[in-house]
Amino acid sequence: MKNCIWISPKGSGVSHNRLYYFKKTFNLDKIADGVVEISAQSRYKLYINGNFCAFGPCKGTREQVYFDTVNVTDYLKEGENEILVEVIQLYGRDSDGGIIPADGVLRTGICALCFELTCGDAVIKADESWLCGEDKGLTMKSGVHAGSATFLEEYKKCDVVFEAAVKRSDVHNNENDHFWWGGTSNLFLTKRPIPMLDMKEIPISYDGEYYDASYLTFGFPFFTLKGKGKVRIEYFECFGKLYPENTKADRCDRSLGYEDFFADEITVDGEMSYSPFWFRCFRFVKVKTEGGVSVSFDKFLEVNYPMPVRKDYDFGRDDDNKLWEISVRTLQRCMHETYEDCPYYEQLQYCMDTSTQMVFNYQLCDDDALARKAMDDFAAAQMANGLMPSRYPCVYDQHIPSFQFYFIFMVYQHYIRFGDLSLVRKHLRAIDGVVEWFTALIDESGMVGQSKYWNFVDWAKPWVYDQKRGCEGGVPLGVYEGNIGLYNPMMAYFLQVGAKLNELCGRRDVAREYTKTANLLVKSTKKYFYDKETKLFADDVNHIYYSQHMQTWCVLAGVVRGEQAKEIMTLSQNLEAKSTFAFAFFYFRALESCGLYEYTEEMMDTYRGLLKLNCTTVPETPTETRSECHAWGSIAIYEFSATVLGVRTENVAEKSISVKPYIKGRDYAKGTVSTIAGDVYVCWKKENGVFTIDISSVNDCDKVVYLPDGTSVTVTDKEASLTCNI
Numbered sequence: 001m002k003n004c005i006w007i008s009p010k011g012s013g014v015s016h017n018r019l020y021y022f023k024k025t026f027n028l029d030k031i032a033d034g035v036v037e038i039s040a041q042s043r044y045k046l047y048i049n050g051n052f053c054a055f056g057p058c059k060g061t062r063e064q065v066y067f068d069t070v071n072v073t074d075y076l077k078e079g080e081n082e083i084l085v086e087v088i089q090l091y092g093r094d095s096d097g098g099i100i101p102a103d104g105v106l107r108t109g110i111c112a113l114c115f116e117l118t119c120g121d122a123v124i125k126a127d128e129s130w131l132c133g134e135d136k137g138l139t140m141k142s143g144v145h146a147g148s149a150t151f152l153e154e155y156k157k158c159d160v161v162f163e164a165a166v167k168r169s170d171v172h173n174n175e176n177d178h179f180w181w182g183g184t185s186n187l188f189l190t191k192r193p194i195p196m197l198d199m200k201e202i203p204i205s206y207d208g209e210y211y212d213a214s215y216l217t218f219g220f221p222f223f224t225l226k227g228k229g230k231v232r233i234e235y236f237e238c239f240g241k242l243y244p245e246n247t248k249a250d251r252c253d254r255s256l257g258y259e260d261f262f263a264d265e266i267t268v269d270g271e272m273s274y275s276p277f278w279f280r281c282f283r284f285v286k287v288k289t290e291g292g293v294s295v296s297f298d299k300f301l302e303v304n305y306p307m308p309v310r311k312d313y314d315f316g317r318d319d320d321n322k323l324w325e326i327s328v329r330t331l332q333r334c335m336h337e338t339y340e341d342c343p344y345y346e347q348l349q350y351c352m353d354t355s356t357q358m359v360f361n362y363q364l365c366d367d368d369a370l371a372r373k374a375m376d377d378f379a380a381a382q383m384a385n386g387l388m389p390s391r392y393p394c395v396y397d398q399h400i401p402s403f404q405f406y407f408i409f410m411v412y413q414h415y416i417r418f419g420d421l422s423l424v425r426k427h428l429r430a431i432d433g434v435v436e437w438f439t440a441l442i443d444e445s446g447m448v449g450q451s452k453y454w455n456f457v458d459w460a461k462p463w464v465y466d467q468k469r470g471c472e473g474g475v476p477l478g479v480y481e482g483n484i485g486l487y488n489p490m491m492a493y494f495l496q497v498g499a500k501l502n503e504l505c506g507r508r509d510v511a512r513e514y515t516k517t518a519n520l521l522v523k524s525t526k527k528y529f530y531d532k533e534t535k536l537f538a539d540d541v542n543h544i545y546y547s548q549h550m551q552t553w554c555v556l557a558g559v560v561r562g563e564q565a566k567e568i569m570t571l572s573q574n575l576e577a578k579s580t581f582a583f584a585f586f587y588f589r590a591l592e593s594c595g596l597y598e599y600t601e602e603m604m605d606t607y608r609g610l611l612k613l614n615c616t617t618v619p620e621t622p623t624e625t626r627s628e629c630h631a632w633g634s635i636a637i638y639e640f641s642a643t644v645l646g647v648r649t650e651n652v653a654e655k656s657i658s659v660k661p662y663i664k665g666r667d668y669a670k671g672t673v674s675t676i677a678g679d680v681y682v683c684w685k686k687e688n689g690v691f692t693i694d695i696s697s698v699n700d701c702d703k704v705v706y707l708p709d710g711t712s713v714t715v716t717d718k719e720a721s722l723t724c725n726i
Helices: 318-333 351-364 369-381 401-418 421-439 487-504 508-529 548-556 562-574 581-593 597-612 636-644
Strands: 005-008 018-028 034-041 043-048 051-056 065-071 079-089 112-119 122-125 131-135 138-142 151-156 166-170 189-191 198-202 211-236 262-274 280-304 647-651 656-659 668-675 678-687 690-697 703-706 712-715 719-725
Touching (some): 018 122, 034 043, 079 112, 198 211, 211 318, 318 351, 351 369, 351 636, 351 668, 369 401, 369 421, 401 487, 421 508, 487 508, 548 581, 562 581, 581 597, 703 719, 712 719
Parallel strands (some): 151 262, 656 703
Antiparallel strands (some): 005 112, 005 166, 018 079, 018 131, 034 065, 034 112, 043 051, 138 151, 198 280, 678 690, 690 719, 703 712
């Protein structure tokens, strides 16, 4: 965006929640490729000749503000054209009592637009010839549920007075421009690092009472309202109330009622079009009217990250095929300008959630742009003492100490999937910060000491909110009565992972430091938390509380190995504090490493049970759930591709893969998996005591095939077929 300027409405102040329109008419003699580069503070929607073209800009950080590039050729015409840009100005961080809508959007508190359209020889830029006007009919309301980062709308159509725009400042490019006198600006622009999101119209049915998308969706609804009165549009995920008690069962059972947490309210006088500025997530919509008002739900544009969806899979069970489908949809609903914990409430990028979402993403395609952005986001948010927020980008910081560890896991998983050491080197500084912050908590006994933040681990059933003890939900029992037992093997595991990354980058002294601290924590775990009577590792030093989570980290960190590891994971099946969807990935890996993968079936059956409840996405927790869509629950993507089909990285440096199918409980399976060596297709079956597997890869690569009879074969050809007796 060379030689462009930021423009603002005349007289616009700072720190307001307001909607402005920017418009410009121009003529084109002929149509060529039309490309728009655009950014705004805080968010924009772009219309050309009445067509909704794009929204953004891509969510940035306190260090990066992005501009978007949009191809608009199809929306242009010869002769007169009109550009209309809706721009939401949002309160800055210090709101003086004002609401902070869209908590995941960092902002300056001003209203500003920069714009450049090129079409052949024609160039249209934002300047003082543009007209601006405030729509005073919009009032933004905070989400009615704590932690919501969306906003609701009250709207009343009003006359908009347009005036000439004013120049605010020049546009500077954060990548190319010179920083005169070393000065920077929070409006310096950087090119969007991820693709523009897809928008496609999907059908919405209506039965006279409820609109039904048939599955949980996310995007922009468009309505036509006629008459005089009021309209309330209620968006909800499913039937089944949350409070005062959770009644969710069959998600389509209308007798359960529903919670209208999110609703827009519009005052109508005449005829008007209405679409909320912010995204709406729902499966069902209920429209309520007062007075003589008619409502037409004209269309819905679903918004998704442009990730290809695999269609060639069959995992030998109809319920597993359906589970795969809802798992992929869950991941899609939680991938937009960032990864998101859930699309209905927070719409925020949490470190723990994101770490597994990335892994699921990698199984489906080679696109790692969103993953790279996520790692950059978290690294940019790190505090001077090394503490990394649990979620980012976000106006208000939140800290869940253990979530920082998952940043190390992100970097490691990216390396074993793509082999990119430059990305590892880029984030070693952030990893060091995380390690240093936690190392400072290790006390004289060699245990990780207390943290004053929210020590969330999982939504295990016994780990409930307890105000008397000052204990939030999701926190292991006994945490506030002594040292945090689980943090010791957990930190040891991630130190071991971090040591591998440092070794790969030639930082052998740092790797040795990490390993030394990891060994100390392993020793402390054995000394203070192993209980000889129960033969389990306790969550607390008094050996009162136990969980599957503690056993999982002890296995993954190598605190115990072999038969003892198998013993504690077997005994953990009888514990009350069991893993839920949030922790399933790591729990499954511990079981797998002990040769107890069949124990995953208990939780997988819980996932399959969602189908009987008409769930179209995976909810946050197995029971008494709040959100209907949490992508940390999309674990079927990994289990079916990496375990059932058995496709994983064998050797990063050589870009070889392993194929080791898990064949218990089904007669055949097939599908394509994205790998470090490109797409690999696997089809296996069991028939008359014989196992047959066909493998094909798009690229030449070594494929180490581990057969169920215990033998292994290295295949070099692109296509191969192998058999063995079982």
